[in-house]
Amino acid sequence: MSEPQPLILVVDDELPIRRFLRATLQDDYRTVEAGTGAEALSLARQYNPDAVLLDLGLPDLDGLEVVSKLRTWTAAPIVVVSARGREADKIAALDGGADDYLTKPFGAGELLARLRVALRHAARLPDAQEVFEFGDIRIDLLFRNVTRAGEPVHLTPHEYKLLVTLVQHAGKVVTHNLLLKQVWGPGASGQTHYLRVYMAQLRAKLEVDSARPRFLITEPGVGYRLRT
Amino acid sequence: MSEPQPLILVVDDELPIRRFLRATLQDDYRTVEAGTGAEALSLARQYNPDAVLLDLGLPDLDGLEVVSKLRTWTAAPIVVVSARGREADKIAALDGGADDYLTKPFGAGELLARLRVALRHAARLPDAQEVFEFGDIRIDLLFRNVTRAGEPVHLTPHEYKLLVTLVQHAGKVVTHNLLLKQVWGPGASGQTHYLRVYMAQLRAKLEVDSARPRFLITEPGVGYRLRT
DNA sequence: CCCGATCCTGACGCCTTCTTGAGGACTTGA
DNA sequence: TCAAGTCCTCAAGAAGGCGTCAGGATCGGG
Numbered sequence: 001m002s003e004p005q006p007l008i009l010v011v012d013d014e015l016p017i018r019r020f021l022r023a024t025l026q027d028d029y030r031t032v033e034a035g036t037g038a039e040a041l042s043l044a045r046q047y048n049p050d051a052v053l054l055d056l057g058l059p060d061l062d063g064l065e066v067v068s069k070l071r072t073w074t075a076a077p078i079v080v081v082s083a084r085g086r087e088a089d090k091i092a093a094l095d096g097g098a099d100d101y102l103t104k105p106f107g108a109g110e111l112l113a114r115l116r117v118a119l120r121h122a123a124r125l126p127d128a129q130e131v132f133e134f135g136d137i138r139i140d141l142l143f144r145n146v147t148r149a150g151e152p153v154h155l156t157p158h159e160y161k162l163l164v165t166l167v168q169h170a171g172k173v174v175t176h177n178l179l180l181k182q183v184w185g186p187g188a189s190g191q192t193h194y195l196r197v198y199m200a201q202l203r204a205k206l207e208v209d210s211a212r213p214r215f216l217i218t219e220p221g222v223g224y225r226l227r228t
Numbered sequence: 229m230s231e232p233q234p235l236i237l238v239v240d241d242e243l244p245i246r247r248f249l250r251a252t253l254q255d256d257y258r259t260v261e262a263g264t265g266a267e268a269l270s271l272a273r274q275y276n277p278d279a280v281l282l283d284l285g286l287p288d289l290d291g292l293e294v295v296s297k298l299r300t301w302t303a304a305p306i307v308v309v310s311a312r313g314r315e316a317d318k319i320a321a322l323d324g325g326a327d328d329y330l331t332k333p334f335g336a337g338e339l340l341a342r343l344r345v346a347l348r349h350a351a352r353l354p355d356a357q358e359v360f361e362f363g364d365i366r367i368d369l370l371f372r373n374v375t376r377a378g379e380p381v382h383l384t385p386h387e388y389k390l391l392v393t394l395v396q397h398a399g400k401v402v403t404h405n406l407l408l409k410q411v412w413g414p415g416a417s418g419q420t421h422y423l424r425v426y427m428a429q430l431r432a433k434l435e436v437d438s439a440r441p442r443f444l445i446t447e448p449g450v451g452y453r454l455r456t
Numbered sequence: 457c458c459c460g461a462t463c464c465t466g467a468c469g470c471c472t473t474c475t476t477g478a479g480g481a482c483t484t485g486a
Numbered sequence: 487t488c489a490a491g492t493c494c495t496c497a498a499g500a501a502g503g504c505g506t507c508a509g510g511a512t513c514g515g516g
Binding site: 087112121172173221222 | 303315316318319322323326327328335337338340341342344345349352353370371372384385
Binding site for chain 4: 420421424425427428431438439446448449
């Protein structure tokens with residue numbers, strides 16, 4: 001059985017360019033096309049593409065916003081295509097979560113090669129798990145849902161990010177600095193007090209006895225760990 | 229335990245460019261430099277860098293050959309930097325195993341951003357399992373877990389660092405000064421009493437008979453050794 | 457503009473960990 | 487046998503990390 005062709009979400013508001021991209025990709029990939037940022041986000045949810053080809057110049061949303069919105073729930077590679085060639089634009093996009101940045105005009109061959117690189121990277125990743133369960137806790141990364149014994153648990157943004165970071169390293173010790181960087185961004189290094197406060201809140205919401213946690217384990221002097 | 233700066237192998241035969249790259253990288257990374265392909269391969273083996281920055285125009289080997297040779301044994305990201313901007317060159321390099329391709333001239337900011345992308349990808353790859361076992365003791369460096377006969381053993385930060393240092397030189401004698409430097413940092417030189425106290429604690433937690441240690445061996449006047 | 461949710465910050469007590477010291481055992485060589 | 491150096495053990499006080507709580511600042515939606 002041959003593998004199905006990867007699915008690429010193509011996002012561009014100009015029809016001629018979409019046509020060019022479609023023609024370029026059609027031999028090796030299946031494509032889905034969106035003309036606006038909102039449409040892109042909706043189709044991405046719907047089709048869960050293997051990669052996204054994204055033009056930054058969209059009529060409704062800023063391209064960077066699309067990138068960061070996508071990044072909240074998917075690790076699929078995003079290749080940005082843009083007429084803007086300024087270095088600051090490239091840096092913003094790449095640091096914002098894009099995996100590559102191509103400046104128009106570019107050759108079809110280079111686009112395909114860079115797309116192959118992106119898909120190569122994605123293929124090496126372990127399948128991104130979307131649902132985690134431990135005890136009576138259930139975490140759905142796709143829908144940003146957390147339930148305990150079936151009951152929905154409301155988490156604030158920081159609490160949720162903290163939990164996700166722990167979940168993504170399930171079983172391993174996650175150092176204070178890594179947690180701080182993931183949740184509060186770089187520059188929060190050393191503010192371990194944040195972690196104490198938010199871990200306490202997470203425990204209050206998820207643990208039976210927050211004084212004797214079963215899952216959210218403290219590793220003194222090092223960090224925290226999610227026991228599976 | 230703070231995370232060390234990533235190590236970048238910089239390969240370019242022109243000294244001024246190497247200097248430029250070094251200056252660009254020096255705030256965020258440690259660098260190793262090579263001027264030829266052969267040197268690059270040898271240094272890569274020796275240092276196992278987190279990423280490689282490679283100029284294709286080398287005096288001895290073809291740049292593509294360096295890429296494919298590296299790819300036979302390492303998955304570290306390779307960012308190609310080249311004066312050749314022809315599309316065919318880019319395609320060949322990217323399909324040959326490079327992860328990105330920058331055409332000179334390029335901005336320092338873009339280089340750094342693309343390097344961050346490359347390292348971000350590498351960080352998501354599954355880590356190599358690092359487990360050491362001797363007797364009924366099992367040490368998992370990745371999970372920071374220590375078990376004895378299957379039962380988890382709780383170690384304080386200093387105890388754990390001390391054990392890790394010994395494990396990393398398993399079988400060999402580790403001098404007092406090296407242990408002190410690794411665990412207590414520079415400036416603790418001469419405080420061998422620390423070692424006595426902490427070795428005693430380790431033995432109490434890991435050995436059957438701490439008076440007759442099977443693994444944590446004293447080398448009088450020199451240091452300690454982990455017998456395997 | 458107001459209100460609620462969320463985030464930051466500080467204070468406090470508890471507990472673990474680290475440091476330091478003292479005493480005794482062992483080894484080695486004179 | 488003695489002396490000197492090195493090592494082990496035990497314990498107590500100091501230091502620092504952690505959990506908890508609550509007040510006030512800040513943010514965002516209505």
